[in-house]
Amino acid sequence: MPVSHEPDGRLGTFVETSVAGERVRAFVPPPLPPVPPVDLSALVTRLSAAERALGRLDGVSVLLPNKELFLYMYVRKEAVLSSQIEGTQSTLSDLLRFETEAAAGAPLDDIREVSNYVDAMMYGLDRMATLPISLRLIREMHDRLLDSGRGATQNPGEFRSSQNWIGGTRPGNAMFVPPPPNEVMNCLSDWEQFLHSETRDIPPLIKAGLLHVQFETIHPFLDGNGRLGRLLITLFLCAEGVLRQPLLYLSLYLKTHRADYYRLLQEVRERGAWEAWLEFFLDGIAETANQAFETANRIASLLAEDRGRIVSDTDRTGSVLQVHDLMRTRPFLTAAAAVEHSGLTMPTVNAALAQLQALGLVEEITGRKRDRVFAYRAYLDILSDGVAR
Numbered sequence: 001m002p003v004s005h006e007p008d009g010r011l012g013t014f015v016e017t018s019v020a021g022e023r024v025r026a027f028v029p030p031p032l033p034p035v036p037p038v039d040l041s042a043l044v045t046r047l048s049a050a051e052r053a054l055g056r057l058d059g060v061s062v063l064l065p066n067k068e069l070f071l072y073m074y075v076r077k078e079a080v081l082s083s084q085i086e087g088t089q090s091t092l093s094d095l096l097r098f099e100t101e102a103a104a105g106a107p108l109d110d111i112r113e114v115s116n117y118v119d120a121m122m123y124g125l126d127r128m129a130t131l132p133i134s135l136r137l138i139r140e141m142h143d144r145l146l147d148s149g150r151g152a153t154q155n156p157g158e159f160r161s162s163q164n165w166i167g168g169t170r171p172g173n174a175m176f177v178p179p180p181p182n183e184v185m186n187c188l189s190d191w192e193q194f195l196h197s198e199t200r201d202i203p204p205l206i207k208a209g210l211l212h213v214q215f216e217t218i219h220p221f222l223d224g225n226g227r228l229g230r231l232l233i234t235l236f237l238c239a240e241g242v243l244r245q246p247l248l249y250l251s252l253y254l255k256t257h258r259a260d261y262y263r264l265l266q267e268v269r270e271r272g273a274w275e276a277w278l279e280f281f282l283d284g285i286a287e288t289a290n291q292a293f294e295t296a297n298r299i300a301s302l303l304a305e306d307r308g309r310i311v312s313d314t315d316r317t318g319s320v321l322q323v324h325d326l327m328r329t330r331p332f333l334t335a336a337a338a339v340e341h342s343g344l345t346m347p348t349v350n351a352a353l354a355q356l357q358a359l360g361l362v363e364e365i366t367g368r369k370r371d372r373v374f375a376y377r378a379y380l381d382i383l384s385d386g387v388a389r
């Protein structure tokens with residue numbers, strides 16, 4: 001029988017269960033919203049800072065000359081950062097080179113994992129047009145996330161039917177034991193009900209923070225709970241209309257402050273410290289949105305400046321601009337790919353790449369005579385800010 005942990009209802013209950021031959025106490029969280037409700041008064045200043053930063057970011061995203069481009073790069077950056085939280089080695093450059101089929105150096109499984117994250121995110125964003133965020137959508141996204149690479153054997157797309165644990169070398173010394181399998185669906189139904197409930201008194205940013213901590217506590221999958229949970233934050237903010245474009249790299253903040261991230265999740269369970277978690281979460285949103293705003297501006301200026309130089313300093317400007325445009329979504333480019341995607345001939349592409357090289361805008365990175373790969377370095381540098389290159 002579940003034992004009540006604390007009388008105030010902000011804390012969950014423990015259930016004795018056995019896993020891998022050991023007795024453990026699995027934790028069942030209280031349904032959301034916590035009772036009594038979170039004290040929002042202490043969060044007002046942080047909440048408005050986060051809202052302001054998001055508003056600014058959303059404003060710039062609307063003004064960006066090429067929103068698709070920014071979205072394309074955003075999703076990739078977030079994918080790399082989120083995957084790096086647990087030590088996946090691949091970098092943004094590895095992913096981009098992998099996608100342009102330009103011989104990547106990192107372990108293939110790692111790149112696949114990041115590439116799956118991109119697929120899951122794009123799938124979720126598209127699917128949201130017809131299917132609201134729901135347990136079904138979450139399973140579909142999970143299926144893509146664990147399609148191959150780390151976790152591919154861990155039941156992609158299926159909620160778990162066995163006990164898992166977090167931290168420690170075995171269940172007996174785990175840092176945290178999530179709900180037993182027979183409680184998972186109950187917890188998830190509560191979670192989904194809260195997700196869809198009209199909660200006018202709970203601002204969407206607070207709701208996103210509550211949903212995230214609760215999702216991680218339920219830990220409904222055998223693997224990929226962190227990545228999927230982080231994906232859902234952005235998706236939820238888009239669904240709520242807080243963001244028009246999913247341009248928030250929250251994983252950078254969570255990666256930089258990983259120890260605090262885990263500790264605060266844990267303290268919600270152990271002490272009902274919901275407010276401390278929400279403070280951390282809101283600070284992360286503000287900081288990340290401010291950074292994304294700066295990045296958007298830096299990218300817009302760089303692209304405009306480089307276009308200006310191409311227009312004033314090159315012959316056959318039209319084809320050089322075309323190749324430059326291509327490099328906005330393919331900062332690693334081969335001549336063959338440029339031909340394929342621009343419709344220009346090979347001699348024209350080679351001439352354009354030579355002019356871009358002469359201007360110092362791109363550099364050839366293989367040193368080879370054939371199958372050369374060109375990198376748009378200044379652009380990659382801005383994109384890679386905060387991500388291992």
Ligand SMILES: Nc1ncnc2c1ncn2[C@@H]1O[C@H](COP(=O)(O)OP(=O)(O)OP(=O)(O)O)[C@@H](O)[C@H]1O
Pocket residue numbers: 082083084085086087151166167175176216217221222223224225226227228229262263265266
């Ligand atoms: N003490 C903790 N209590 C609750 N949740 C935690 C705790 N420590 C970590 N987590 C959450 O669990 C996630 C890890 O779970 P899991 O291994 O299933 O996810 P993953 O996506 O495969 O890995 P990762 O998030 O580390 O990349 C962390 O990212 C974090 O969100």
